[in-house]
Amino acid sequence: MAKITMREAISQALMEEMDRDPAVFILGEEVGVWGGTYAVTKGFYDKYGAARVKDTPIAENAIIGAAIGAAMQGQRPIAELMTINFAFSAMDYIVNQAPKLHYMFGGQFTLPMVIRAVGGGGRQLGATHSQTPDAVFAHFPGLKVVSPGTPEDAKGLLKSAIRSNDPILFIEHATMYQVRGEVPDGEYTIPIGKSKIQREGKDVTIVTYCKGLELSMKAAEELSKEGVEVEVVDLRTLRPLDMQPVLESFKKTNRAVVVEEGWKSFGVGSEIVSRIYEEAFDYVDAPIIRVAQKEVPLPYNRMLEQAALPQVPDIVAAVKEVLK
Amino acid sequence: MKKELQIDLYHQMVLIRRVEERGAELYQQGKIGGFMHLYIGQEAVSTGLIAAREPRDRVITAYRDHGVALNCGISANEVMAELLGKSTGTSKGKGGSMHMADTSKNMWGGHAIVGGHLPIASGLALGDQYAGNDNVTICMFGDGATNIGYFHEALNLAKTWGLRVLWVCENNKYGMGTTVERASAVSEIRQKAEGYGMKNGQADGMDVMKVYDAAKEAIDFVRKQGQPYLLEVDTYRFRGHSMGDPERYRKQEEVRKWEESDPIGIFRKQLLEKKTATAKALDEIETHVDEEVAKAVEFAEASPEPALEELYADIYAE
Numbered sequence: 028m029a030k031i032t033m034r035e036a037i038s039q040a041l042m043e044e045m046d047r048d049p050a051v052f053i054l055g056e057e058v059g060v061w062g063g064t065y066a067v068t069k070g071f072y073d074k075y076g077a078a079r080v081k082d083t084p085i086a087e088n089a090i091i092g093a094a095i096g097a098a099m100q101g102q103r104p105i106a107e108l109m110t111i112n113f114a115f116s117a118m119d120y121i122v123n124q125a126p127k128l129h130y131m132f133g134g135q136f137t138l139p140m141v142i143r144a145v146g147g148g149g150r151q152l153g154a155t156h157s158q159t160p161d162a163v164f165a166h167f168p169g170l171k172v173v174s175p176g177t178p179e180d181a182k183g184l185l186k187s188a189i190r191s192n193d194p195i196l197f198i199e200h201a202t203m204y205q206v207r208g209e210v211p212d213g214e215y216t217i218p219i220g221k222s223k224i225q226r227e228g229k230d231v232t233i234v235t236y237c238k239g240l241e242l243s244m245k246a247a248e249e250l251s252k253e254g255v256e257v258e259v260v261d262l263r264t265l266r267p268l269d270m271q272p273v274l275e276s277f278k279k280t281n282r283a284v285v286v287e288e289g290w291k292s293f294g295v296g297s298e299i300v301s302r303i304y305e306e307a308f309d310y311v312d313a314p315i316i317r318v319a320q321k322e323v324p325l326p327y328n329r330m331l332e333q334a335a336l337p338q339v340p341d342i343v344a345a346v347k348e349v350l351k
Numbered sequence: 352m353k354k355e356l357q358i359d360l361y362h363q364m365v366l367i368r369r370v371e372e373r374g375a376e377l378y379q380q381g382k383i384g385g386f387m388h389l390y391i392g393q394e395a396v397s398t399g400l401i402a403a404r405e406p407r408d409r410v411i412t413a414y415r416d417h418g419v420a421l422n423c424g425i426s427a428n429e430v431m432a433e434l435l436g437k438s439t440g441t442s443k444g445k446g447g448s449m450h451m452a453d454t455s456k457n458m459w460g461g462h463a464i465v466g467g468h469l470p471i472a473s474g475l476a477l478g479d480q481y482a483g484n485d486n487v488t489i490c491m492f493g494d495g496a497t498n499i500g501y502f503h504e505a506l507n508l509a510k511t512w513g514l515r516v517l518w519v520c521e522n523n524k525y526g527m528g529t530t531v532e533r534a535s536a537v538s539e540i541r542q543k544a545e546g547y548g549m550k551n552g553q554a555d556g557m558d559v560m561k562v563y564d565a566a567k568e569a570i571d572f573v574r575k576q577g578q579p580y581l582l583e584v585d586t587y588r589f590r591g592h593s594m595g596d597p598e599r600y601r602k603q604e605e606v607r608k609w610e611e612s613d614p615i616g617i618f619r620k621q622l623l624e625k626k627t628a629t630a631k632a633l634d635e636i637e638t639h640v641d642e643e644v645a646k647a648v649e650f651a652e653a654s655p656e657p658a659l660e661e662l663y664a665d666i667y668a669e
């Protein structure tokens with residue numbers, strides 16, 4: 028086991044898959060000569076050349092549209108969106124074309140493509156560059172939405188995503204590239220669409236993913252010192268959603284908190300809570316609480332921004348509330 | 352052009368016309384649902400264009416796609432079955448009029464979001480460039496699609512990266528009910544290619560042989576130069592934008608005037624004048640097409656509806 032950063036994990040996954048399969052190539056804004064705005068593809072241009080690491084115009088429809096076309100005819104493009112906030116410029120492709128083309132033409136077209144996008148707040152980028160709109164994308168059947176919370180998962184899931192024959196939106200978090208974690212030595216993949224217990228506990232279930240996982244693990248540590256053992260279930264994939272570990276955990280603890288960085292209304296938490304009530308109502312001992320972003324556009328000011336984002340103390344308080 | 356091919360083109364044009372005429376009747380009877388956009392009047396465009404391609408060249412178009420599907424070699428049976436939403440249709444009844452495709456015939460779809468398939472066409476060509484071959488992607492769209500951002504992003508990418516795309520704008524004078532002049536800064540669409548330093552040309556879309564010649568030259572340029580090309584084809588649709596079009600935006604005299612340039616009539620006259628075919632031979636083709644279309648309707652009506660399990664099939668490839 029080696030301890031590496033999230034950035035290294037993602038970079039390694041990309042490189043291993045490019046080495047493995049010549050059909051894999053990268054396209055996006057500043058992925059090549061610049062080395063990636065988050066330095067994930069640093070060194071790729073020199074190693075693989077301009078044909079496989081393609082700098083594009085600042086034109087999201089061209090990027091995602093071209094990735095779809097190339098995927099339809101058999102290549103395996105990885106399109107990088109500089110941030111997920113730019114996904115809205117290519118919304119038609121991400122939600123209205125890529126998820127539909129296989130189905131609508133009777134299974135004729137397959138789209139083995141990955142869209143990598145950086146999301147999340149906390150870097151004082153202002154309201155239009157700080158969003159966590161994962162739930163929006165998870166709404167659409169036909170798209171797969173993956174958002175890992177550890178380097179190990181990021182590497183294994185991205186490798187699976189690149190090998191998959193379906194269009195996959197792979198969401199990374201802007202503040203997590205330096206997060207370190209152990210990854211297995213050598214070749215491994217992690218299946219898409221499988222939730223995972225990241226921490227075992229008996230008292231309360233926290234359901235979360237991505238940045239929420241980092242916060243929830245910290246909250247679990249604090250709570251442990253007070254004698255509360257939290258079980259943390261990491262969704263890892265939002266669609267297709269794997270509720271099995273969530274339900275199994277909930278049937279054990281009978282209490283849950285859902286943590287996400289996006290807005291609460293119509294969010295990931297709304298879906299999880301509904302599913303628990305639909306599928307495990309008899310096990311509910313306390314109302315489930317959602318911890319999420321305040322319902323405001325994210326402000327620039329650091330103090331205000333942090334006040335709007337979910338924090339560890341919010342999670343600790345929510346866990347204590349469901350234990351009352 | 353060889354005599355046999357010319358006669359085949361005549362057959363294709365008549366086939367499109369008859370399939371759509373029968374389609375319109377079936378639509379009125381409620382047997383076809385959704386939106387249906389007829390190609391009647393524009394048959395010479397895709398017929399001439401697709402005849403000029405090699406089989407390895409890809410074709411992608413917008414929602415006015417029945418003619419393109421037939422020209423690419425999708426059978427009248429499959430087209431009619433798709434219109435009726437049957438499991439034997441080209442898209443298993445899940446796509447409908449606007450979404451016909453058959454990758455085995457290099458027909459990459461009817462696409463219904465205006466302009467949306469243009470960057471996808473750039474992507475098809477990118478895939479070929481990446482694979483190192485010199486296949487050409489032929490991308491058809493209407494004049495209305497040249498005012499949306501997709502068009503400009505797609506053309507810019509194609510020129511910047513040297514992608515082999517033949518952009519074919521079917522200028523039929525209206526985007527739905529809005530004239531080109533009311534929607535586009537320039538009424539001659541080919542001028543838009545100039546802004547991207549892209550070679551361009553123009554052809555009379557009511558004359559299949561002229562379309563064929565222009566397309567041959569353009570495809571040849573794209574293949575050899577490894578550069579895109581925009582071909583503007585002047586044409587006119589004789590029917591409404593779609594089946595539910597009250598046509599308040601144009602006078603019937605205008606339509607009648609254009610109908611004098613019926614592409615099938617023009618081609619028939621040419622074939623007779625050049626003695627490429629006799630009137631009897633052409634009449635026989637029409638009779639044969641009538642039978643073919645009647646059989647297609649029979650096939651489509653007799654075909655089963657998709658099984659209910661199909662609802663959940665093909666959402667994902669895996």
